[in-house]
Amino acid sequence: MAKITAPAESVMLGHGYYSRHSQPQRAAARAADARLIAAATAVPIASPVLVGDFGCAGGANEMAPIAAAIDALRARDADVPIEVAHTDLPENDFAPLLLLLSGPDGYPAGRTGIYPYVVGRTLYGPLFPDDRLHLGWSAITLHWLSDVPLDVPGQVYANLLPEGPAREAFRRRAAQDWETFLHERARELVDHGELVLVAGASEPDGTSGAEGLFTMIGAQLDAMVADGTLRKAESDRIFYPTWNRTPDEWRAPVDAAGYDLLDEELSATDDAATYGGPDGRIGDTTADREAFAERYLPFVRAITERPFFRWLDTDRTPADRAAVVAAFYDGLQGRIAADPAAAACRWHVVSLRLRRRPRTG
Numbered sequence: 001m002a003k004i005t006a007p008a009e010s011v012m013l014g015h016g017y018y019s020r021h022s023q024p025q026r027a028a029a030r031a032a033d034a035r036l037i038a039a040a041t042a043v044p045i046a047s048p049v050l051v052g053d054f055g056c057a058g059g060a061n062e063m064a065p066i067a068a069a070i071d072a073l074r075a076r077d078a079d080v081p082i083e084v085a086h087t088d089l090p091e092n093d094f095a096p097l098l099l100l101l102s103g104p105d106g107y108p109a110g111r112t113g114i115y116p117y118v119v120g121r122t123l124y125g126p127l128f129p130d131d132r133l134h135l136g137w138s139a140i141t142l143h144w145l146s147d148v149p150l151d152v153p154g155q156v157y158a159n160l161l162p163e164g165p166a167r168e169a170f171r172r173r174a175a176q177d178w179e180t181f182l183h184e185r186a187r188e189l190v191d192h193g194e195l196v197l198v199a200g201a202s203e204p205d206g207t208s209g210a211e212g213l214f215t216m217i218g219a220q221l222d223a224m225v226a227d228g229t230l231r232k233a234e235s236d237r238i239f240y241p242t243w244n245r246t247p248d249e250w251r252a253p254v255d256a257a258g259y260d261l262l263d264e265e266l267s268a269t270d271d272a273a274t275y276g277g278p279d280g281r282i283g284d285t286t287a288d289r290e291a292f293a294e295r296y297l298p299f300v301r302a303i304t305e306r307p308f309f310r311w312l313d314t315d316r317t318p319a320d321r322a323a324v325v326a327a328f329y330d331g332l333q334g335r336i337a338a339d340p341a342a343a344a345c346r347w348h349v350v351s352l353r354l355r356r357r358p359r360t361g
Helices: 023-040 063-074 096-103 165-188 211-226 232-237 247-251 271-275 286-309 318-338
Strands: 050-053 082-087 112-121 135-139 191-202 259-268 347-354
Touching: 023 063, 023 135, 023 191, 023 259, 023 347, 050 063, 050 165, 063 082, 096 112, 112 259, 135 165, 165 191, 165 247, 165 347, 211 232, 211 318, 247 259, 247 347, 271 286, 286 318
Parallel strands: 050 082, 050 135, 082 112, 135 191
Antiparallel strands: 191 347, 259 347
16 A cells, blocks of 8 residues: 655645635634734835735635735825735645636725736745735744654644654744744845734643644544544544644744734634524534534534545545545534534634844845
8 A cells, every 4th residue: 555645735625615614714814904904004115015925725815804905005005006926835726716816806806906916835935036025914824834744643733742752843843934934034025024924823831722623533533443444554644734833932033033023912713603503602402513513514624634635545546535534524523513612623823913124234
């Protein structure tokens, strides 16, 4: 049985699926909307202005914040041309984004002199020439790692790793990724250009708010190995490739990378409120719990299917792979319905506003 050679980084489900089921991501990103507008009122303006969107996925969550940033820039110079570069991995499905940009719900609609384009490259590397970027935005992306540094059999989520060599390997990879991102953007930003970033985070004690869901996920994978649906070697490779940095970890390299930290906030969003009943609660009846699980599962699938099941062995047929995926999500839905309060995440989120200090020499 041949092991699949998967890309180092992972993308979200395409064909618009992620965009249709990413309400928690947009809810979390709203914590930084005001910071993005404030940055757009402060950055230097040249012709053209370049706005970078780092980690666009299907684009549905990018339209409102980018539109707000454009309007704030245009309030200062009504005629300045504005380029918007949406970046994501080469494997990302950019088609939903491009359709949005050409339709009535895209931020170019009703605005002239707006020039969007896409860049299919990792954000943990160079994206633009030196001294070219004016304003950068990244929403619910920077907790994703450039690679999984090692297999951790029996574990699927970094926040559940005990202290030891494996957890330290993920911590180091996260630190390297964050430093790389900051240094590349510092090279690309104009003096006094700004970044507004919002991403998954952990409390100072290392908890992210998603531990309950990933404990259930681990139990479902174990059950599938036990019944023969999933191979042990496949299960050992499956891992959610994120590291939710603590506030100290987010702050640590900022000054040395050439930025002033203008603002930061640690907040949280509640998936029970997003996917609960009309009153924002998960009801007490069996029907209520099952309804919550049915509404919640597409979100979970949108963020986990590609990262998890890219690791299935290459000798599996398409039908076999589809059966494994279906068995996982059917089983997980039952587990969520049995204990929705444990499954519903309360994601911790950090918002940062950084200003690039003037170059010296």
